[in-house]
Amino acid sequence: MALIPPVTRLTSSIIRILGCNPSPMTLQGTNTYLLGNGKKRILIDTGDENVPQYIEHLNGVLRQEQASIGTIILTHWHHDHVGGVKDIVGSKLVDKVLPLNPDCQVYKYKRTDDTNPCPEIPSHIKIHELADSQEFAVDGASVRVVHTPGHSTDHVVLTTNDGTLFSGDCILGEGTAVFEDLFHYMKSLHKILDLQPQRIYPGHGNVIDEPVGKIEYYIQHRNQREQQIFEFFTERPNERWQAMDVVRVVYKETPENLWPAAAYNVGHHLSKLQKEGKLVLLDQDEQYFAYQPGKTSSL
Structure with a gap:
């Protein structure tokens, strides 16, 4: 830097x-x-x-x-x-x-x-x-x-x-x-x-x-993160998870002091996946999500 x-x-x-x-x-x-x-x-x-x-x-x-x-x-x-x-x-x-x-x-x-x-x-x-x-x-x-x-x-x-x-x-x-x-x-x-x-x-x-490459990386990164987040759930079907649970696995190489910010982003991915019918929101207050085969679709 x-x-x-x-x-x-x-x-x-x-x-x-x-x-x-x-x-x-x-x-x-x-x-x-x-x-x-x-x-x-x-x-x-x-x-x-x-x-x-x-x-x-x-x-x-x-x-x-x-x-x-x-x-x-x-x-x-x-x-x-x-x-x-x-x-x-x-x-x-x-x-x-x-x-x-x-x-x-x-x-x-x-x-x-x-x-x-x-x-x-x-x-x-x-x-x-x-x-x-x-x-x-x-x-x-x-x-x-x-x-x-x-x-x-x-x-x-x-x-x-x-x-x-x-x-x-x-x-x-x-x-x-x-x-x-x-x-x-x-x-x-x-x-x-x-x-x-x-x-x-x-x-x-x-x-x-070199901004074009940077912007393309941002787009690819978010798409890749979404795939990783969805795979976290499909590998653990019918189990309930929160954003920070996902961060501990998907963002394990990220410094822990940045995990709250990562969880913030993951939360938006989860909301997007839920709106698309790929995840189920089990608890509105605690924000628990799950992948339920038969009730949700795959990417």
């Missing part, structure tokens, strides 16, 4: 600022991206809240560039992508106010699974609603919004005319992503594959220079 510096100039108009919030789920931290080469810039994602190091790095980049933030685009509502909004807009963590354009606007796609659109952002900060295919442009950069639900209902990626894709948490620089809805996540992966990106700047991890 190549070390990601706090600040990296990726191109003449793209600067990556690391969120300084490392964890097993965020890898080295959340990647945020400053776009453009003029006085007004676009910021993609904002990292976690209350991370002074991130605000200091962002502040330093803006002052060195003699630029301000005119637009903030959030790829989705998770705290490690939106938490820094209140610190950037309010500038409470730095001695001097961040260079923020007076008409700076914050954008995010609308969630369909919750009445609270983004609990991490204080209600006094206005969130403007993103639209699929919406375009944003500043001097030296332009991006188009592509709605890619699955990781979350509001997830978007951003694409450029030269084949660059900002993938948020849909595709990571290393490992695979978690998701809320496997059916929609798979559709989103195919949608991104159809875009044929030339490079991917992910929400976590290093730049992906």
Whole structure:
């Protein structure tokens, strides 16, 4: 795993600022991206809240560039992508106010699974609603919004005319992503594959220079996992199992600290297999599933 510096100039108009919030789920931290080469810039994602190091790095980049933030685009509502909004807009963590354009606007796609659109952002900060295919442009950069639900209902990626894709948490620089809805996540992966990106700047991890192969791997990996999960049940017919039982066998080579995340993904596979009539849900509350020959079908 190549070390990601706090600040990296990726191109003449793209600067990556690391969120300084490392964890097993965020890898080295959340990647945020400053776009453009003029006085007004676009910021993609904002990292976690209350991370002074991130605000200091962002502040330093803006002052060195003699630029301000005119637009903030959030790829989705998770705290490690939106938490820094209140610190950037309010500038409470730095001695001097961040260079923020007076008409700076914050954008995010609308969630369909919750009445609270983004609990991490204080209600006094206005969130403007993103639209699929919406375009944003500043001097030296332009991006188009592509709605890619699955990781979350509001997830978007951003694409450029030269084949660059900002993938948020849909595709990571290393490992695979978690998701809320496997059916929609798979559709989103195919949608991104159809875009044929030339490079991917992910929400976590290093730049992906061969993205088509990476996307195809993600699709194949999920299909392979589904086959392994289903085989776990067919080899143990009429027995009841939960997601973590499957993880202990199918994910035995995965570090145990990542098993809860794996169980989260397995749970969505189980729900999908149950909806397809391949497994039976025996206990709604405890989420026990079983393969019952005669009552369920095979892959």
